[in-house]
Amino acid sequence: KTKKDRKSAQEAVNKIDKLLDSRKTANLEKKLLLCKGVRIMLRKNLDTANGLVNGSMGTVVGFVRAAGSETVTQVSVQFDDVPGVVNISRDSGKVQIYAGCFLRRNQFPIVVGYSTTIHKAQGMSLQTVVCDLGKQIFTTGQVYVALSRCRSLQGLHLINFDAAKIMVDQTALREYVRLGSTPV
Secondary structure: OOHHHHHHHHHHHHHHHHOOOHHHHOOOOOOOOOOOOOEEEEOOOOEHHHOEOOOOEEEEEEEEEOOOOOOEEEEEEEEOOOOOEEEEEOEEEEEEEEOOEEEEEEEOOEEEOOOOOHHHHOOOOEOOEEEEOOOOOOOOOHHHHHHOOEOOHHHEEEEOOOHHHOOOOHHHHHHHHHOOOOOO
């Protein structure tokens, strides 16, 4: 490749990284700033049979380094619903930047996870949930999904609550009526 090609490729990668959208880089972050005690979220299914799935939450408990080096080869994580400590290795992803130009990124398939979107939390069961139910709510069913993630009322905390943001899908409501059911 020519210098011009390399420069164009680097500019394209820089543009992607500035967007902070890891979906364009195989869900692998450019840089991770981690320490013991930080909350993380898994970004890839590693072992579905044992609950290590995309969206699993955990806490970093340590790091495994290459012999005689400062290079971290594995991140040790205690996941919320998985017994024991799990060592996560780097993952490699290859994405096309433009025709004939590819980026290969080697990174741990995790992201710092002190918060998550309602969409990403769908399907999770959590002990504690703090829901911002204000101006960011934009569609029907979103409040239900947010509130139903928490296992108990004691663990549910609401901030910026706006009752006007609770929206019901009218088609679903008509279907409940047609079936003779009363929605809860």
